[in-house]
Amino acid sequence: MVGLRLVNISKAAVKKRILKNVSLEVADKEFFVATGPPGAGKTTLLKIIAGLIAPDEGAVYIGDRMVNTVPAGERDVGMVFEVPPLYPNRTGFQNIAFPLEIQKMNADTIRGRVEEVAELLQITHLLDRKPTTYSGGELQRVALARVLVRKPRILLLDEPLKNLDAKIRERTRVELKRLQREFGITMVFSTHDQLEATAVGDRIAVINEGVIEQTGTPQELYNSPKTVFAARFVGSPTMNLTECALKQVGERWVLDASDFNIDLPTLAHEIEREAIASELLLGIRPEDVILLNSPESGRCFEGKVELIQNFGDERVVTTRVGKTSLNSLTGKERVFTYGQKVYVKFNEEKAHLFYKKTGISVM
Amino acid sequence: MAKLVVKKLRKLFGTFEAVKDVSFQVEEKETLCLLGPSGCGKTTTLRMIAGLEVPTSGEILVDGVLVNDVPPQKRQIGLVFQDYAIFPHLSVFENIAYGLKVRKMPDAQIKTKVHETASLVDVESILDVPGKKLGLSEMQRVAIGRSIALDPKLLLLDEPLSNIDAKARERMRAELGKLQKEIGIATVYVTHDQLEAMTLADRIAVMRNGLIEQIGTTSEIYDNARTLFVANFIGSPSMNLIDCELVYGQECAVLKSGDFTFDVTELAKRIGEKPRGKQLVLGMRPENISLNVEKTNPEAMEAEVQLVEPVGAKSIYHIKIAGVTVLAKGYAMPGVNIGSRVWATFNRDKLHLFDKETEEGII
Numbered sequence: 066m067v068g069l070r071l072v073n074i075s076k077a078a079v080k081k082r083i084l085k086n087v088s089l090e091v092a093d094k095e096f097f098v099a100t101g102p103p104g105a106g107k108t109t110l111l112k113i114i115a116g117l118i119a120p121d122e123g124a125v126y127i128g129d130r131m132v133n134t135v136p137a138g139e140r141d142v143g144m145v146f147e148v149p150p151l152y153p154n155r156t157g158f159q160n161i162a163f164p165l166e167i168q169k170m171n172a173d174t175i176r177g178r179v180e181e182v183a184e185l186l187q188i189t190h191l192l193d194r195k196p197t198t199y200s201g202g203e204l205q206r207v208a209l210a211r212v213l214v215r216k217p218r219i220l221l222l223d224e225p226l227k228n229l230d231a232k233i234r235e236r237t238r239v240e241l242k243r244l245q246r247e248f249g250i251t252m253v254f255s256t257h258d259q260l261e262a263t264a265v266g267d268r269i270a271v272i273n274e275g276v277i278e279q280t281g282t283p284q285e286l287y288n289s290p291k292t293v294f295a296a297r298f299v300g301s302p303t304m305n306l307t308e309c310a311l312k313q314v315g316e317r318w319v320l321d322a323s324d325f326n327i328d329l330p331t332l333a334h335e336i337e338r339e340a341i342a343s344e345l346l347l348g349i350r351p352e353d354v355i356l357l358n359s360p361e362s363g364r365c366f367e368g369k370v371e372l373i374q375n376f377g378d379e380r381v382v383t384t385r386v387g388k389t390s391l392n393s394l395t396g397k398e399r400v401f402t403y404g405q406k407v408y409v410k411f412n413e414e415k416a417h418l419f420y421k422k423t424g425i426s427v428m
Numbered sequence: 429m430a431k432l433v434v435k436k437l438r439k440l441f442g443t444f445e446a447v448k449d450v451s452f453q454v455e456e457k458e459t460l461c462l463l464g465p466s467g468c469g470k471t472t473t474l475r476m477i478a479g480l481e482v483p484t485s486g487e488i489l490v491d492g493v494l495v496n497d498v499p500p501q502k503r504q505i506g507l508v509f510q511d512y513a514i515f516p517h518l519s520v521f522e523n524i525a526y527g528l529k530v531r532k533m534p535d536a537q538i539k540t541k542v543h544e545t546a547s548l549v550d551v552e553s554i555l556d557v558p559g560k561k562l563g564l565s566e567m568q569r570v571a572i573g574r575s576i577a578l579d580p581k582l583l584l585l586d587e588p589l590s591n592i593d594a595k596a597r598e599r600m601r602a603e604l605g606k607l608q609k610e611i612g613i614a615t616v617y618v619t620h621d622q623l624e625a626m627t628l629a630d631r632i633a634v635m636r637n638g639l640i641e642q643i644g645t646t647s648e649i650y651d652n653a654r655t656l657f658v659a660n661f662i663g664s665p666s667m668n669l670i671d672c673e674l675v676y677g678q679e680c681a682v683l684k685s686g687d688f689t690f691d692v693t694e695l696a697k698r699i700g701e702k703p704r705g706k707q708l709v710l711g712m713r714p715e716n717i718s719l720n721v722e723k724t725n726p727e728a729m730e731a732e733v734q735l736v737e738p739v740g741a742k743s744i745y746h747i748k749i750a751g752v753t754v755l756a757k758g759y760a761m762p763g764v765n766i767g768s769r770v771w772a773t774f775n776r777d778k779l780h781l782f783d784k785e786t787e788e789g790i791i
């Protein structure tokens with residue numbers, strides 16, 4: 066069942082188009098994430114769904130109903146903002162109860178609903194206190210409760226974790242995911258943090274300058290990026306990308322990146338005619354760049370360790386091969402020193418290939 | 429000789445003791461990171477070193493010289509602020525030359541020095557560009573260039589990456605790391621982001637409530653956290669911490685938390701020798717819990733998957749073992765999803781044990 070559908074949504078501001086032909090479909094009870102760098106158009110997208118901004122073109126459907134002309138208050142959509150506006154002079158309880166009071170619900174029902182949602186969000190102890198005494202995380206949870214208490218059909222969260230400390234952010238994102246499943250809410254969540262996006266999202270749209278680059282599950286985005294932008298945006302450390310050319314060497318097709326080369330992955334064989342004349346970008350994820358202490362039979366390339374970053378459970382080692390810097394992810398057991406000579410080998414079958422001009426995947 | 433020595437530093441703001449008793453040294457070419465949550469005293473410590481705050485007591489020595497009474501501009505310390513504070517209307521050249529002009533260096537000499545510095549921080553090609561037209565990573569390089577042009581003995585960086593979105597931060601972290609290696613100036617770096625500290629520092633001082641809780645190399649801090657606070661603060665996702673008691677059976681000893689038990693017979697002697705309270709906390713990092721769909725070893729514990737967070741090639745699995753929820757991180761297991769049965773094995777070489785009351789590490 067479709068929870069939400071956008072068809073060719075466009076929106077422009079003065080001298081600038083914010084969204085260009087955005088279409089997407091969110092299934093009922095799905096956790097959908099819009100991710101992209103600041104300024105990509107994520108907040109505008111959410112506001113259009115909520116009815117706070119009208120699109121210049123395109124249609125918004127909630128379920129089967131086109132809601133373009135339905136005012137925000139009647140869309141059955143709840144939205145939580147980055148900085149949640151709570152009434153400072155009212156207690157947590159009064160803040161959460163407020164939307165129900167407007168609906169003229171009776172006091173007992175309101176009390177029941179507020180207590181239920183407070184328990185779920187573990188904020189019962191905050192109900193008697195005022196927002197000025199809350200921490201950032203508590204503020205977010207109370208704001209979330211105020212929206213959830215209405216039991217909206219679709220819940221929109223605009224960068225809800227952005228202002229929280231790293232540790233609280235980690236915990237809150239798990240709570241949100243649990244909550245979404247338990248309540249069976251259709252959720253659209255925006256974040257600039259790709260790790261957060263893949264961690265919580267059932268499906269994710271990667272947005273860049275108002276255009277959806279790719280929509281897919283976390284695995285699809287990570288394993289089969291369709292554009293250079295998506296490839297670069299998803300995954301940390303970032304995918305290594307190098308210019309290369311497709312060349313025939315005897316019987317073999319080789320991707321020549323001047324400082325190193327690999328065999329053309331089997332997957333890409335069918336397209337070689339078109340690709341041969343094009344400028345290409347070769348993409349290799351850091352875990353597919355293998356560092357050896359001594360040369361091995363087969364193809365490997367000499368390089369020098371340029372930077373070592375300790376990630377705790379793993380290391381990111383940057384190696385200079387000719388004029389190219391390559392990041393590789395290695396286990397923490399391996400010890401490297403600056404300037405050390407190493408040999409680089411690739412998981413060639415895992416390589417990605419893009420047309421440089423269009424940024425679109427060759428595979 | 430150490431570049432910077434901080435001895436028994438203390439700072440009172442009225443009756444609030446922001447820094448209680450802080451001592452550490454920074455060696456030549458070393459980067460030391462002051463890491464901790466907001467309010468731990470890290471920024472106050474940095475500001476005292478820079479000369480922007482007067483210590484209540486304690487000593488600060490730069491190159492062996494006591495600088496407590498030396499005004500900030502004469503301490504030969506370079507300070508890079510969070511927002512970089514680039515003059516928007518001045519060109520990159522003028523920004524870097526600014527401090528030199530203030531010091532009344534002759535023009536010819538300034539020119540040589542700016543070019544020398546610009547080449548080090550890689551801004552030679554943009555010397556004519558005005559500050560307001562710079563990108564973030566250029567601003568970072570110019571800000572550092574402006575500081576090092578004055579040949580400081582010590583460089584202080586105050587959360588330089590904290591206002592930047594996740595993806596750009598990753599890139600700038602690596603750039604900053606390379607730059608530090610090239611410049612080779614002793615550096616004190618302040619951050620609340622444990623990953624930033626891990627990847628950029630040689631050594632980390634973890635601060636809490638105005639005191640240094642533990643100081644050591646990044647690996648020491650990560651692998652041998654001496655207190656519960658450090659164990660919990662360092663690493664993402666956080667270390668699993670399970671409240672438990674040590675229970676002796678006939679010829680065996682187990683850590684017990686409700687129905688959850690973990691055999692520690694081999695370690696019982698070591699644990700027994702340490703003074704400790706009754707309540708203990710078992711610590712195990714997520715990457716040290718391996719999961720398998722079958723029972724591949726006798727120690728494996730049956731578990732149910734409650735949540736999966738895909739993060740690139742790896743996933744974080746939230747699993748429940750005998751009523752206890754823990755996180756395990758490893759390569760994504762196709763087919764394993766919410767509700768799946770898996771077998772979890774704790775790597776006993778990586779076991780941490782803390783006294784719950786004193787929060788001190790036992791093993």
